[in-house]
Amino acid sequence: METSLIILKPDAVQRGLMGQIIARFEQKGLRFVGMKFMMVPLEIAEKHYAEHKGKPFYDGLIQFVTSSPVLVLAIRGIDAVSVCRKLIGATNGRKAEPGTIRGDFGMSGGFNMIHGSDSPESAERELALWFDAAELVEYDRTIEKWVYDPSDL
Ligand code: DAT
Ligand code: MG
Numbered sequence: 073m074e075t076s077l078i079i080l081k082p083d084a085v086q087r088g089l090m091g092q093i094i095a096r097f098e099q100k101g102l103r104f105v106g107m108k109f110m111m112v113p114l115e116i117a118e119k120h121y122a123e124h125k126g127k128p129f130y131d132g133l134i135q136f137v138t139s140s141p142v143l144v145l146a147i148r149g150i151d152a153v154s155v156c157r158k159l160i161g162a163t164n165g166r167k168a169e170p171g172t173i174r175g176d177f178g179m180s181g182g183f184n185m186i187h188g189s190d191s192p193e194s195a196e197r198e199l200a201l202w203f204d205a206a207e208l209v210e211y212d213r214t215i216e217k218w219v220y221d222p223s224d225l
Contacts, residue, residue, distance in 0.1 A: 074152040075105060075208070077198035079187040082140035083180075090143055093173055093186060096159055097147055101219035106146030106199075106208045112138045119201055120187075129182060136182060144202050150224055153195050156188045 078097070080090055097104070117134050124130050147156060161172025165184055168175035174184050189195035199208070 073148050073150060074192055074195065075146050075148045075199060076153045076156040076189045076195050077187075077202055078145040078147050078156060078189075079137075079202075080143040080145070081137060081183075081185055081187065082142060083136075083183040084177075084185040085141050085143060087177075087185075089177055089185065092177070094145075096173060097145075097156070100149075100155065100159060101216070102147045102149040102152060102155070103213050103216065104145060105148045105210070106144070106203050108144050108203075108207065109141055110144065111141055114138055116201060120198065132182060146199060146203060146208055150220060153189050153192050157190065160186050160188045 080093055084090060084093060114134070117137050118125075121130065121133055121137075124133065149155060159173060161168035161174040163174070163184060164181040165174045165178025166181070168178070170176060173186055178185050189198050
């Protein structure tokens with residue numbers, strides 16, 4: 073099992089899309105193990121997007137993500153990191169495939185509604201940045217025996 077760090081960004085919250093976006097991950101069969109609604113402290117935003125520091129869109133990105141609340145999620149499943157990235161779609165909503173979250177709900181490159189970890193290594197780093205270990209909830213979800221074939225495990 074992998075856990076991905078997902079953020080519903082300020083535009084998703086303000087546009088009233090949280091429920092529809094969360095539903096896509098639920099319908100897929102993924103398990104929610106962490107969830108928090110918050111204003112993003114500047115230091116967290118800067119650490120989260122450290123790889124983009126110096127790029128032309130960086131200042132606007134930090135301003136955007138700290139401007140209004142976000143919903144931060146930890147989502148678990150087999151290959152959860154790549155599965156979530158596929159559900160999310162390409163960075164720019166105008167280029168993202170229909171059927172993806174960005175492809176169905178967005179028209180922007182910057183206001184693209186959602187963040188998802190891009191590798192298992194990024195997921196580890198981001199989960200540690202956004203959640204304390206005690207905030208990730210360990211529990212059995214019995215329906216998963218109908219989500220995964222035993223031979224997947
Ligand atoms: P992704 O979020 O698909 O992993 P990324 O890591 O390349 O994309 O960039 C992080 C965020 O920065 C992205 O979600 C939105 C913003 N961004 C990236 N490229 C941009 C651009 N050319 N113009 C405006 N914002 C951009
Ligand atoms: Mg990225």
